[in-house]
Amino acid sequence: MFCNQCEQTAKGIGCNIAGVCGKNEEVADLQDLLVYALEGLALFAAEARKHEIIDPATDLFTYEAIFSTLTNVDFDPDRFVLLINKTIELREAMKARVAAAGGRTDFSEPQASFQPGGSVEALASQGAALKFIESLDSDENIRSLKQTLLYGLKGIAAYADHAAILGQEDDQVAAFCYEALCALMLEGLSVEQCVPVAMKAGEINLRAMELLDAGNTGTYGHPVPTSVPLGHRKGKCILITGHDLRDLELLLKQTEGKGIDIYTHGEMLPCHGYPELKKYDHLHGHFGTAWQNQHREFPNFPGPILFTTNCIQKPRDEYRDRVFTNGLVGWPGVKHIEDKDYSAVIEMALAMDGFSEDLETSSVMVGFARNTVLGVADTVIEAVKSKAIRHFFLVGGCDGAKPGRDYFTKFVEQVPDDCMVLTLACGKFRFFDQDLGAIGGIPRLLDVGQCNDAYSAIQIAVALAGAFDCDVNDLPLSMVLSWYEQKAVAILLTLLYLGVKDIRLGPTLPAFITPAVLQFLVDTFEIKPVAANPEDDLKAILGEVA
Structure with missing residues (x-):
């Protein structure tokens, strides 16, 4: 191979x-x-x-x-x-x-x-x-x-x-x-x-x-700002991870009235912002610390786990007996759901202990897709003109377990207080639970959504460029992107097709890109690898717009 x-x-x-x-x-x-x-x-x-x-x-x-x-x-x-x-x-x-x-x-x-x-x-x-x-x-x-x-x-x-x-x-x-x-x-x-x-x-x-x-x-309606608890409440439970909103909707419908809480994981987190999904009272919260979201760890979850679409890693052997897969997802020996009938998952949830007590911890905000952000565009534009907002950083993309991805955590931690951070996709789990405060009542950390919601981020950038009567590349906006798999490659090609320049990509460049092809990307689009430490990238970016 x-x-x-x-x-x-x-x-x-x-x-x-x-x-x-x-x-x-x-x-x-x-x-x-x-x-x-x-x-x-x-x-x-x-x-x-x-x-x-x-x-x-x-x-x-x-x-x-x-x-x-x-x-x-x-x-x-x-x-x-x-x-x-x-x-x-x-x-x-x-x-x-x-x-x-x-x-x-x-x-x-x-x-x-x-x-x-x-x-x-x-x-x-x-x-x-x-x-x-x-x-x-x-x-x-x-x-x-x-x-x-x-x-x-x-x-x-x-x-x-x-x-x-x-x-x-x-x-x-x-x-x-x-x-x-x-x-x-x-x-x-x-x-x-x-x-x-x-x-x-x-x-x-x-x-x-x-x-x-x-x-x-x-x-499901346009996402709206929503606070999502990271704790849990006493009772039976099912965890769903992956991407497809329809899978979550069907699971919510089939568990309604059965005394089972549904917890999201990974890229299902943004689902809490959709009006037609958040109306279900038993869609309770998001499970897992940043570490657990990065590495698909579920040791403390006392219920069945449903994998939908692609995920970062296959499940560990110690909890494979309570894992179900759906749609295209499949691993040898793992139970696969056919025809979207989740009765087997529900039966297992009812048979398992579930959470024995309530646990209140922190929460995170989701729902800052294009409708929400553009709804406060006038406030954002005025904040830029008054220099209350100096720069925007889009920090997002894929995540994985390979060393070096803490770069993105450190980067966000060091972003100056007068700068905003937009994020999307599972790369956000490097820093999704950080409280960066707000500027003019607008949170400094805005979760745009899943990886496909790069479309929303693009629409936000295009609208701001129109408002400032400039090219997207002239906006006080920098993209610092992590990549892992092929959807990230497709999104990168979209950004290049749109003429977006000066993208920083990491933690390493694709192995399939030869030096000559990389040089073409550098010469044409000014694409560059992230630095060894975020301080150097921040200095270079903010120095360019000072």
């Missing part, structure tokens, strides 16, 4: 024995084979669109299949067998429709005629033989750009899948997924030919995040 798609890849180079994330060689090879099979499907799906043949079911499957290869989503070999075989079935069905329409079907690429083996072992062997990353291109710089496109595509597919669950779809997103998969197979490309496709990935990801935002706010 070889995998370097996440920030925590072994030795900053690549995992070649077992994934730092926990996936083994067999799963890694199956994931490579699935992407290879999807390339074959993409050839016919892209051709089909030339003849006005579009199949929404195939598009949705493609999102889900690509999404399943994202870091820490699915580690279950048996489920990859199903996905690979389904891909071939859909490829052949699309090929027949294209042929009937008089389209091209004589593709010479081996992906177009690939036939899968008949067992997990045979499929894994086929995947290993591909040497998939190496096969992308013999030129390391073209290979680097193709990997950037591939990993951005995985993030796009994740957001498109989330959005589709809430009824929000756009064919241009699906069309680009096929276009990108086809681009991975092209040979003899130059750097100049690869860059526009990567930039288009950023454009399409913006659309995917916009669709998801429309689905979330259209279904």
Whole structure:
């Protein structure tokens, strides 16, 4: 195996024995084979669109299949067998429709005629033989750009899948997924030919995040400022972690009136700000300290745990017997929920002790998405003009367990009192419970939401630039971003597509970025790695705007 798609890849180079994330060689090879099979499907799906043949079911499957290869989503070999075989079935069905329409079907690429083996072992062997990353291109710089496109595509597919669950779809997103998969197979490309496709990935990801935002706010209302307790109350309980708001809604509906409190974890924290979710009285609070949110630790939670969508790490063995997974998420031996029926989770919650007493601790504020922030835009603008607010920092992104991520904690701790901090995604758990005070009645730490709520942050920046009649890059705004997996790559491509410059990225740069490609990013977008210590970055940033 070889995998370097996440920030925590072994030795900053690549995992070649077992994934730092926990996936083994067999799963890694199956994931490579699935992407290879999807390339074959993409050839016919892209051709089909030339003849006005579009199949929404195939598009949705493609999102889900690509999404399943994202870091820490699915580690279950048996489920990859199903996905690979389904891909071939859909490829052949699309090929027949294209042929009937008089389209091209004589593709010479081996992906177009690939036939899968008949067992997990045979499929894994086929995947290993591909040497998939190496096969992308013999030129390391073209290979680097193709990997950037591939990993951005995985993030796009994740957001498109989330959005589709809430009824929000756009064919241009699906069309680009096929276009990108086809681009991975092209040979003899130059750097100049690869860059526009990567930039288009950023454009399409913006659309995917916009669709998801429309689905979330259209279904559950715009987030409002909400105080979320970090303690707990006596009683039965279930903890839910992940990303999908629909999963939380269904769990709340199925537990209503059963005497079970629902606690969020990780990226579910922002859900407390949505009016149509916070109306449930048994959505009680958020479980876990910053450490527990970073490392997916649940030793003190006395109830079942529901994993939805992708998570930072697979569950530890000591509590795997009370873990359930939902949707695409899967690990061998872990109970998987089918058809959104949470009765098994509820039964376990009722059978377990739950919390034996009330515990009041601190609380955190959520709900500062674009509607809330832009609702006080006049106050913010006046504070900037009067110099009560000197600078804005967007400090957010992904989180993980690798050393070096305390940089972001130290950075926020040292941000001057006349500066604001906006944050989003699970990177906020490095500092989400800090009290930074307020400026003019506005909290200095504003939680914009989940990683996909980068869309909200972008809208805030665009609106402020309009108010000050300047370019986004001329705002007193700096982005200091942590990255971990492929949704972060997609968001970074979106920011670059929008022309945002001077982004600081860390704690380390992507292993799949070659020195030449990095130099292109530096020259074009002034992107740079975070410094060894936050003091140097703060000095440089604030010195530039003094």
